[in-house]
Amino acid sequence: MSQRVTSRSFRTSQIRTRAAVLAAGLGASVVIGAGVAAAADTTAASGAAGAVQAQAAVQAKAAKAQAAQAEKAAQAKKAAAAKAAKAEKAAKAAAKKKAASWIDPVKSYKLSASFAQNGGRWAHKHSGQDYAVPTGTAVMAAHGGTVVKAGGNGAGDGPAYGNAVVIKHGNGTYSQYAHLSQVDVKVGQVVKTGQKIALSGNTGNSSGPHLHFEIRTTPNYGSAVDPVKFLRANGVTV
Structure with a gap:
């Protein structure tokens, strides 16, 4: 009788032990499953954050490239403006030089x-x-x-001119200087614009010191x- 009770108690104890072990196993599985799920959530969140960072990096790179392109365009525009300004300055200088290719034959005059x-x-109108x-x-x-002419008697044009000089220029144009007190050039001599060729005077048919210019x-x-x-048409302020 006592042996049967003891055997039954032993089996009951074993059943309880197995149940406890099974429960413990199920609890551990639940805990492990929760850990795996949490890890998966963490990985997903990390992946999403990485994607956002990558997109931000791409956008930043594109913005930087766009800014560089805009800067390059601005520099090109600035260079073009500088080139245009230089060309305009050169054109003005050329125009000024062209205008200065003819000058008044004397300075400080009336x-x-x-x-x-x-x-x-004058026998005819003033020439x-x-x-x-x-x-x-x-x-x-x-x-x-x-x-082409230089000397007294109007350099061949008559005594009314006194001492005179005639210079041949391009395009069928000649300039004449008369009533001179001194002639400093000779026939055949090449002269430059602004070069001194004579001194003014009062020779020939003259009522007072002056230069007669034709x-x-x-x-x-x-x-x-x-x-x-003629001089004004060639840029000279007379």
Whole structure:
């Protein structure tokens, strides 16, 4: 009787032990499963964060490239503007140089008798422009060219001109300088714009010290045109 009770108690104890072990096993499985799920959630979150960072990096790189391109375009625009300004400056310099290719034949003057003016001192209308200056004032070539006339008796144009010089320029244009007190060039001599060629005076048919200046279409008397209009058309302020 006691042996049966003891055996039954032993089996009951074993059943209880197995049940406890099984319960413990199930609990451990639940804990492990929860850990695996948590780890999966962490990996997913990490992956999402990495994707956001990667996208942000791509966007930042694109923005940087766009900024660099904009900077390059701005520099190109600035360079183009500088080039245009340089070209404009060069054009102005060229225009100024062209304008300065003709000059007044004397400095510090007053205009007196003008072209085509009537008067008793001339057989016909006045053939040039008079510049009132003291005797001995430097007379300069109004433009570069070759001396074709030089000397007394109007250099061949008559005693009314006194001492005179005629210079041949391009395009069938000649300049004449008269009533000189001194002639400093010779026929055949090449002169530059602004080069001193004579001194003003009061020789020939003259009522006072001055320079008589003509622009001609030939080297001879009778082919004169208005010298003031001519000089102004070539950029000279008369």
